[in-house]
Amino acid sequence: xxxxxxxxxxxxxxxxxxxxxxxxxxxxxxxxxxxxxxxxxxxxxxxxxxxxxxxxxxxxxxxxxxxxxxxxxxxxxxxxxxxxxxxxxxxxxxxxxxxx
Amino acid sequence: xxxxxxxxxxxxxxxxxxxxxxxxxxxxxxxxxxxxxxxxxxxxxxxxxxxxxxxxxxxxxxxxxxxxxxxxxxxxxxxxxxxxxxxxxxxxxxxxxxxxxxxxxxxxxxxxxxxxxxxxxxxxxxxxxxxxxxxxxxxxxxxxxxxxxxxxxxxxxxxxxxxxxxxxxxxxxxxxxxxxxxxxxxxxxxxxxxxxxxxxxxxxxxxxxxxxxxxxxxxxxxxxxxxxxxxxxxxxxxxxxxxxxxxxxxxxxxxxxxxxxxxxxxxxxxxxxxxxxxxxxxxxxxxxxxxxxxxxxxxxxxxxxxxxxxxxxxxxxxxxxxxxxxxxxxxxxxxxxxxxxxxxxxxxxxxxxxxxxxxxxxxxxxxxxxxxxxxxxxxxxxxxxxxxxxxxxxxxxxxxxxxxxxxxxxxxxxxxxxxxxxxxxxxxxxxxxxxxxxxxxxxxxxxxxxxxxxxxxxxxxxxxxxxxxxxxxxxxxxxxxxxxxxxxxxxxxxxxxxxxxxxxxxxxxxxxxxxxxxxxxxxxxxxxxxxxxxxxxxxxxxxxxxxxxxxxxxxxxxxxxxxxxxxxxxxxxxxxxxxxxxxxxxxxxxxxxxxxxxxxxxxxxxxxxxxxxxxxxxxxxxxxxxxxxxxxxxxxxxxxxxxxxxxxxxxxxxxxxxxxxxxxxxxxxxxxxxxxxxxxxxxxxxxxxxxxxxxxxxxxxxxxxxxxxxxxxxxxxxxxxxxxxxxxxxxxxxxxxxxxxxxxxxxxxxxxxxxxxxxxxxxxxxxxxxxxxxxxxxxxxxxxxxxxxxxxxxxxxxxxxxxxxxxxxxxxxxxxxxxxxxxxxxxxxxxxxxxxxxxxxxxxx
Numbered sequence: 054x055x056x057x058x059x060x061x062x063x064x065x066x067x068x069x070x071x072x073x074x075x076x077x078x079x080x081x082x083x084x085x086x087x088x089x090x091x092x093x094x095x096x097x098x099x100x101x102x103x104x105x106x107x108x109x110x111x112x113x114x115x116x117x118x119x120x121x122x123x124x125x126x127x128x129x130x131x132x133x134x135x136x137x138x139x140x141x142x143x144x145x146x147x148x149x150x151x152x153x
Numbered sequence: 154x155x156x157x158x159x160x161x162x163x164x165x166x167x168x169x170x171x172x173x174x175x176x177x178x179x180x181x182x183x184x185x186x187x188x189x190x191x192x193x194x195x196x197x198x199x200x201x202x203x204x205x206x207x208x209x210x211x212x213x214x215x216x217x218x219x220x221x222x223x224x225x226x227x228x229x230x231x232x233x234x235x236x237x238x239x240x241x242x243x244x245x246x247x248x249x250x251x252x253x254x255x256x257x258x259x260x261x262x263x264x265x266x267x268x269x270x271x272x273x274x275x276x277x278x279x280x281x282x283x284x285x286x287x288x289x290x291x292x293x294x295x296x297x298x299x300x301x302x303x304x305x306x307x308x309x310x311x312x313x314x315x316x317x318x319x320x321x322x323x324x325x326x327x328x329x330x331x332x333x334x335x336x337x338x339x340x341x342x343x344x345x346x347x348x349x350x351x352x353x354x355x356x357x358x359x360x361x362x363x364x365x366x367x368x369x370x371x372x373x374x375x376x377x378x379x380x381x382x383x384x385x386x387x388x389x390x391x392x393x394x395x396x397x398x399x400x401x402x403x404x405x406x407x408x409x410x411x412x413x414x415x416x417x418x419x420x421x422x423x424x425x426x427x428x429x430x431x432x433x434x435x436x437x438x439x440x441x442x443x444x445x446x447x448x449x450x451x452x453x454x455x456x457x458x459x460x461x462x463x464x465x466x467x468x469x470x471x472x473x474x475x476x477x478x479x480x481x482x483x484x485x486x487x488x489x490x491x492x493x494x495x496x497x498x499x500x501x502x503x504x505x506x507x508x509x510x511x512x513x514x515x516x517x518x519x520x521x522x523x524x525x526x527x528x529x530x531x532x533x534x535x536x537x538x539x540x541x542x543x544x545x546x547x548x549x550x551x552x553x554x555x556x557x558x559x560x561x562x563x564x565x566x567x568x569x570x571x572x573x574x575x576x577x578x579x580x581x582x583x584x585x586x587x588x589x590x591x592x593x594x595x596x597x598x599x600x601x602x603x604x605x606x607x608x609x610x611x612x613x614x615x616x617x618x619x620x621x622x623x624x625x626x627x628x629x630x631x632x633x634x635x636x637x638x639x640x641x642x643x644x645x646x647x648x649x650x651x652x653x654x655x656x657x658x659x660x661x662x663x664x665x666x667x668x669x670x671x672x673x674x675x676x677x678x679x680x681x682x683x684x685x686x687x688x689x690x691x692x693x694x695x696x697x698x699x700x701x702x703x704x705x706x707x708x709x710x711x712x713x714x715x716x717x718x719x720x721x722x723x724x725x726x727x728x729x730x731x732x733x734x735x736x737x738x739x740x741x742x743x744x745x746x747x748x749x750x751x752x753x754x755x756x757x758x759x760x761x762x763x764x765x766x767x768x769x770x771x772x773x774x775x776x777x778x779x780x781x782x783x784x785x786x787x788x789x790x791x792x793x794x795x796x797x798x799x800x801x802x803x804x805x806x807x808x809x810x811x812x813x814x815x816x817x818x819x820x821x822x823x824x825x826x827x828x829x830x831x832x833x834x835x836x837x838x839x840x841x842x843x844x845x846x847x848x849x850x851x852x853x854x855x856x857x858x859x860x861x862x863x864x865x866x867x868x869x870x871x872x873x874x875x876x877x878x879x880x881x882x883x884x885x886x887x888x889x890x891x892x893x894x895x896x897x898x899x900x901x902x903x904x905x906x907x908x909x910x911x912x913x914x915x916x917x918x919x920x921x922x923x924x925x926x927x928x929x930x931x932x933x934x935x936x937x938x939x940x941x942x943x944x945x946x947x948x949x950x951x952x953x954x955x956x957x958x959x960x961x962x963x964x965x966x967x968x969x970x971x972x973x974x975x976x977x978x979x980x981x982x983x984x985x986x987x988x989x990x991x992x993x994x995x996x997x998x
Contacts, residue, residue: 073576074937077629081922091631091681094915097923120922127933134934 059138061145067138074131078124085121088114096120156527157554159719160545161487163522163980168498170471170480170511178501178511179464179983180241185497186984188484189523193472202469207244210251211462215991217254218455222997224261225448228441232448239453241460241985250454257447264440271436275429276368280335280378281406282422283363285415287380288333288408291359330391331384334398334405338362338377344401348383351393356385382408455992460985467983485522485980491515521547525980530588532557534610542965543975550715552964552973559705559968560960561613566701567902567956568614570910571622572629573948578615584608597996614957624675625903629944630910632678639669640679657684662757687904694900696748702896702967703741706889709971710734716972728809732802733885733971739799741893743792744770750784807882811875818869884970892967898959906952913943 059067084092096116166188170178182188194202225232242250336344341360348356359382366375381403385391398405409415471482486494494513502510524545528536536553538560545551568574585608587593593605604611626632644666645659646652662668672678676693680686710733717725747766755763764784772781773792783789921929921936969975981987 070938070941073941074934077572078933078937089634091634091678093682095919095922097925123922123924123930123933126930127937130931130934131937 057141057144057148059141059145061142061149064138064141064145068135068142071131071135071138075128075135078128078131082121082124082128085117085124088117092117156525157532158551159548160551161489161525161527162548163485163525164488164491164515165518165520165522166484166486166491166494167514167516168480168482168484168511169474169514170482170498171502171507171509172478172480174502174505174507174511175468175471175480176241176244176464177505178498179467180460181497181501181504182494183460183463183467183983183985184240185493186982186986187490187494187497188486189980189982190467190470191483191485192470193481193483194470203473204465204468207465208462208469210247211458211465214251214254214454214458215462217258218451218458219992219995219997220258221254221261221444221447221451222455222992224265225444225451226997228444230441230444230448232452237453237456239457241464242457247461250457254454257443260443261440261447264436264443268433268436268440271429271433272368275426275433277404278422278426278429279367280404282419282426283378284333284335284380284406285409285419285422287361287363288382289415290361291382328388329384329386330388331382331408332391332394332398332405333380333382333408334403335363335378335380336398336401336403338379340401341379341381344381344397344403347397347401348394351397352385352390355387355390356383356394358383455990459988459990463983463985463988483516486513487525521977523547523980524549524977526551526553528553531609534607535560537606538610538961539964540979542969543973544977544979546974546977548719549974549977550712550719550972552712552969555708555712556964557613560964561610561617563701563705563899563963564614564956564960565617565621566697566899567959568618568906568952569621569625569903570627570629570906570948571619571633573910573944574615574618574620574622576615576945577618577949577953578612581608581612581615585612614953625907626672626675626678626681627907627910630907630914632676632681634678636673638679639672639677641667641669668757690907691900691904694903695897696752698896698899699741699893700745700748701899702893703737703745705896705963705968706892706971707734707737707742709968710737713972724810724813728813729806729881732806732809735802736799736806736886737889739795739802741889743773743795747784754785803882803886806885807879808875811871811878814869814874815871888970895967896963898963902952902956902959906948906956909952910948913940913948917943 081092085096096113097120098113098116168178199205345358345360348358360379362377362379367378368374369376383394385394395405409418467482468480471480473479474481491513498511498513524547526536526545532553535556536551539545539551539553539556565574584593584605588605588608596602622628640660640662642652642658642660645661645664652658660667676690680689683689710730713733714726714730717723717730744766747769751763751766762782764781768781769784769788773796776793776796917936917940921933921940924930924932
């Protein structure tokens, strides 16, 4: 069968992982773009961001947005992974019907 | 209706089965699965029972069926859908089934043997062909060179000996002989060496390997063979060579003396091989057809033979009455099912066409019946985990309906994480939605079966974990700010330079505006950013664990009143339950009261004067009320009062019941003699039974119900009773303290779970999120995959199993030892669907 790379169990794992990834990374992205304080440790801050010079707040917000966009892109990648796993699942189901 | 709370009421019944309709009646009962049969011939050997011949016939049929199933499995034929449920065949139909099976066995055996013979033949011919083809190369090769030149690079010593060349040997008149054949490749070197050592150069061995694998007839595995050709001088050498060939299990074939003969033989072989291929093909087709036809009905036969064997086994348990016309069986039956039992017997009698119907008769007994608790697919999981500790005594309070809520709740207290709870609930929900899927139900994997059986338990655990995750405000170790935090940093630090210069900021709730009110649901999300988060949470979780523990244990003690009231032992209420409850509540209930008092009456304003509850509790026992400032006015007096009550309840618990029972027995001695006179007067067994039941209601008999009927002499052993009660007292009082401390595992496991979750996020997810480079975004994808795998394996599976185990232990030990004895026997009805099938265990079906 052309294009059949994964078996049924690997495809099922892929689907579960990508659904979870899409939902969780999308929500993480939303929380980062809203600048939630609980995620402050996950933002790549450096020491000079704490200096009392002007617009350090803006820099921190920009970093937040950057990480948020990273999360959205990762969620998009997981959409593709999910699509690929769905295709593999369909091919596996077809194969099950053919070989009796 | 109250079957789940207490178990069904059971009775012992006698079935009178006519010999003609016994088989059909038992078949009906097996389909329904109503009753449990008792063995009426316990002293009889299995080989001396009445129906042993029929059972032997059944086992013979099972043997043939096993052979059929193995052949079907070997030929890779799939069995058709197994929805059918045929009834047990009547004895007259058994012969047809037996004949069919025997015929099938004989046919299969013949065809298989023929096939093997043909395959062996084919192998020989193939080997002969190879041999001829390869030895032709040898001859051609030797013919190209000079006949006198010898090619023994591998035999260097020969050159020292006198060379016997071709012409000299011919002059001697020795005849050149050839032996050719095949040998395994692994043996060829040893063969060569042996030949050289024995024949010392009077033989020439040439060999070449066959390219393709041939199937070894003995082992059936593909092996590589080597074709060899030995040319030798003289007959004696020839004998030796033949003996050596025998030793090495060579397949020898005649060597053709001339080229024409060789070509003829090759032609003949080719046609024979072609014919053999066709015949073999036809044989395999026929074999497959036979197996396919058998596979259509093999499942029906398996079920029928299994049912028949079960019925004969049950018939062996029955006994014949004096007239030898009627079988008597003793069964345990739920009282509510007696009408259904009657109808089943009528149905069986009708089917067998008997003139005299079989009937059922209740008989009185003093044996303890087995316990039956009817469950549905939701409650069966919880009932199973209660039964794993011990099946309830007959008509005892069943902890399972309470376990349905308390077990997932205590699990969730230890597991509390919103994200993990959602994943667990979704997984369980998927299993519940697909519970009727055949593939999920019938897998052989033990671990999967365990999870599948407990799908409703896991669903409840997941849902409760979502709730406690919201309360702990913990979702994959991050807090959710749904309602807006109640703490304000701005109100504490008006000057922004203060914030910039300090690494750590302190928020004092006594300053106005800092603490604006409690968070509506759960723990305030600001605690996730606090360094003293664990200090706060530890205190909260430890107190919560003690509160939950005392409530759970008190509930257990209260449940014991149900048992005392049902078994008509009202004295237990005053002499056992009341002291137990007073002891527990006066000491640990008061501790819970102090916890709540401190929470309610001490706030941030006077938190510096808030007393330590532990010190107060210790001082209560040491009667040192003046050492520390009292929590509330009158505390010393109240504490002294509570300690006195608790201390006095111990001797009441220890001595009350034995002394009361002793007084009851010795005081009413003359009453007993009067009753005995009445018993002698009435000689009907029924009335004795009624009187005995009346005695038991009065509580005159021994304390536990499960003893057999011999003790109606009403002996009362004071020492035995006192010892029993002493052990119970010590167990309860010391157990109160240790069990309350045991509930602290609720705190410990939830702390461990939260910390593991935090570590996983910090060490895995944070690395991916903090990636600065442009390619870092693609680094996040595998990092999330790793995070997901580790979450499932460590936090869900390992922590989940751990919390499950600890919640289970809390139920089994701390909760159930307050009221549950669990010494019963489970009711196992005779039902065809519950019988195991040996074929399924072997994986053949």
